[in-house]
Amino acid sequence: MLLNDQVLFLTIGNFKLLTYFTKKRNMVIFVDMDDVIADTYGKHIEMYNEEFSKNLSLSDFKSGEVWQNVPEMHQDSIRRHARTDGFFRCLEPIKDSIAVLEQLCQKHEVYIATAATQFPNSLREKSDWLDQYFPFISWHYRIMCGYKFILKGDLLIDDRTLNLDEFDGNTLLFNSPHNVHENSHERVGSWLEIAEKLL
Numbered sequence: 408m409l410l411n412d413q414v415l416f417l418t419i420g421n422f423k424l425l426t427y428f429t430k431k432r433n434m435v436i437f438v439d440m441d442d443v444i445a446d447t448y449g450k451h452i453e454m455y456n457e458e459f460s461k462n463l464s465l466s467d468f469k470s471g472e473v474w475q476n477v478p479e480m481h482q483d484s485i486r487r488h489a490r491t492d493g494f495f496r497c498l499e500p501i502k503d504s505i506a507v508l509e510q511l512c513q514k515h516e517v518y519i520a521t522a523a524t525q526f527p528n529s530l531r532e533k534s535d536w537l538d539q540y541f542p543f544i545s546w547h548y549r550i551m552c553g554y555k556f557i558l559k560g561d562l563l564i565d566d567r568t569l570n571l572d573e574f575d576g577n578t579l580l581f582n583s584p585h586n587v588h589e590n591s592h593e594r595v596g597s598w599l600e601i602a603e604k605l606l
């Protein structure tokens with residue numbers, strides 16, 4: 408019996424029949440955190456502006472990583488951000504991600520799938536951050552991992568083609584300046600767009 412099957416007892420005369428019926432199987436969806444539901448890119452810009460007294464905004468970044476858009480002498484500083492205590496705890500949620508994900512969870516089987524072993528500080532901070540902004544996604548549905556190649560499901564929403572390329576199911580590439588030149592996956596620019604596709 409499949410996980411999503413349900414058991415039904417039918418009584419016909421003196422006979423009790425055990426039968427199954429299969430529910431319409433909802434999709435298993437994996438959702439990345441950084442730059443999909445958590446604004447990592449914006450936090451890098453904010454920290455860079457504070458550190459070097461600049462006034463850059465997202466519109467100044469047409470392509471590439473944040474560190475690729477600043478003078479070489481400042482690049483190491485940005486690379487250190489992710490190892491700074493509190494970095495992953497202080498991110499802003501991506502616009503509309505909370506409301507749309509809450510609805511998606513009612514319709515589909517949704518897991519957060521996020522790399523959390525590269526930066527030792529990130530695992531606890533990401534967990535606390537999810538508790539604050541996405542309390543409806545319990546720990547059972549949080550996959551904090553290294554490589555995502557191991558994931559098996561129907562859909563992966565991620566901003567990194569590195570992860571999407573290896574996924575067996577459907578993929579959605581979430582817009583970010585660092586992936587503007589990628590064209591190998593269906594692209595979405597907002598959570599409202601995702602809602603239109605999946606709700």
Ligand SMILES: [Mg+2]
Nearest residue numbers: 439441442566
């Ligand atoms: Mg990401």
